[in-house]
Amino acid sequence: MIKIEHLSYHYSNGEQGINDISIEINSSTSLAIIGPNGSGKSTFIKCLMGILKPQRGSIILNNQNINKLSITQRSQHIGFVFQDPKEQLFKSTIEQEIRFALRKRKDQKDIESQVETILECCSLTSHRSKHPYDVSITQQKFILIGCALGMNQDIIIMDEPTSGMDYKGIKQLAKIVEFLKKEKKTIIMVSHDLDFISEHFENVMIINHHQCIYQGTFKDACRDETVLSQGEYKLPDIARLSLMAKHQLCTTHQEWIELWKKR
Helix, strand or coil: CEEEEEEEEECCCCCEEEEEEEEEECCCCEEEEECCCCCCHHHHHHHHHCCCCCCEEEEEECCEEHHHCCHHHHCCCEEEECCCHHHHCCCCCHHHHHHHHHCCCCCCCCHHHHHHHHHHHCCCHHHCCCCHHHCCHHHHHHHHHHHHHHHCCCEEEEECCCCCCCHHHHHHHHHHHHHHHHCCCEEEEECCCHHHHHHHCCEEEEEECCEEEEEEEHHHHHHCHHHHHHCCCCCCHHHHHHHHCCCCCCCCHHHHHHHHHCC
């Protein structure tokens, strides 16, 4: 569990980043963070990563105050996928990136199998010998997710992963997210893509005016449209369709299919 209490950060120019955020994020859960541009989402996750040091508040991970840990120490627990993944890639081939991530695994006997599993999971097998800069930004993001799997990090934070992705890339990302959920990883994603969130994320946190104005299930947020409107969002397509048809609220296509099977 991550327990965050009264977290605040302001920049040196006096600009407010986040103000007095207190939330709990359960282990093995999926949490989407939404809110208008400039509301404090990126500042919040950078504080989690240790890139920014909050002036006030604490971040407790498994009963340990991680504010006192270096970025390197935090990386043992937390993986991060930047919007621009090139900042995190440095090896000559994609396979070398994955192998580097696996180097600290206690069990080195099954490394070859783990490399193959990760490459396949992230649809990178056919690109394994390519330089990470010679593939698309979508594939670069998948490399970083693969590295997080290799390092066996419990928490994976993704900043706008669907941004710039085509339909095929988003479908593959969905498969990876579902795989991470089966592996009991804690997934935290910053995104504006409510349709993707509605399908794959159980919980949502809304940040606006540098504060957390809502934390709870995504379905509960959709039941009261004023909650989403506070974050300057509208209902996702599937939820709006189910309500227009005067049926029970559906937030995933599978729920919609199951509803019609019963009719």
